[in-house]
Amino acid sequence: MMDQDLQRWFEEQGRREKETKLERFRRLNRFARRGQIVFAGSSLMEQFPINELLMDLRLPYTVYNRGVGGFTTGEMADALEECVLALEPAHLFLNIGTNDLNGPDYVEEEMLGRYRDILRRIRERLPEVRLYLLAYYPVNPEVSGEPFMQEVFRWRTNERIKSASQGVRGLSEEFGGEFLDLNAGLLDEKGQLKAEYTIEGMHMYADGYWQVLERLLPKLREIAETDHKY
Numbered sequence: 587m588m589d590q591d592l593q594r595w596f597e598e599q600g601r602r603e604k605e606t607k608l609e610r611f612r613r614l615n616r617f618a619r620r621g622q623i624v625f626a627g628s629s630l631m632e633q634f635p636i637n638e639l640l641m642d643l644r645l646p647y648t649v650y651n652r653g654v655g656g657f658t659t660g661e662m663a664d665a666l667e668e669c670v671l672a673l674e675p676a677h678l679f680l681n682i683g684t685n686d687l688n689g690p691d692y693v694e695e696e697m698l699g700r701y702r703d704i705l706r707r708i709r710e711r712l713p714e715v716r717l718y719l720l721a722y723y724p725v726n727p728e729v730s731g732e733p734f735m736q737e738v739f740r741w742r743t744n745e746r747i748k749s750a751s752q753g754v755r756g757l758s759e760e761f762g763g764e765f766l767d768l769n770a771g772l773l774d775e776k777g778q779l780k781a782e783y784t785i786e787g788m789h790m791y792a793d794g795y796w797q798v799l800e801r802l803l804p805k806l807r808e809i810a811e812t813d814h815k816y
């Protein structure tokens with residue numbers, strides 16, 4: 587009974603934390619410039635220190651990060667106003683869906699269906715937005731020996747990740763977006779996330795994100811060259 591109570595407590599804490607972040611976004615969005623660049627998704631987007639890395643490079647972009655740790659595609663759909671629509675971005679980078687992979691009840695077609703609904707709603711509200719859908723990052727189950735993480739890695743496998751990424755590639759074509767696979771610098775000889783870049787086999791340190799940014803920079807420079815507002 588104690589384990590169930592503890593589980594419910596953690597779930598409630600997680601729900602409150604997400605809602606607090608969304609309330610912060612609601613208030614912060616009032617001061618944001620419209621027509622800029624938005625990064626949205628779950629924790630792998632939230633923890634991307636994109637603004638600090640770009641600031642160090644002195645590149646002229648206005649970038650808003652609206653990632654929320656723990657978000658699934660369903661939760662993103664419910665929070666689309668706070669995370670995307672209210673900002674009216676000209677360019678939107680999305681990485682959402684990996685948390686859907688974390689259990690035995692995952693069905694790829696259902697996850698992609700929810701992702702499709704997110705994109706449909708964005709296109710209806712922001713028909714001119716440029717969409718960039720990111721391939722999911724790999725994991726490394728050999729890094730963490732914690733029972734909780736090993737349970738996650740039972741389901742969140744690199745095979746499942748690759749298959750889901752191919753589905754996202756199809757969605758990018760369906761909605762006139764671009765599919766960006768930025769993973770080349772993250773992979774070890776086994777095709778896993780390099781151990782030196784990851785905290786617990788799934789989330790990354792800044793030097794891992796630097797590998798991502800190096801492959802993203804040509805796209806950001808293209809945006810700057812073709813869209814003079816940046």
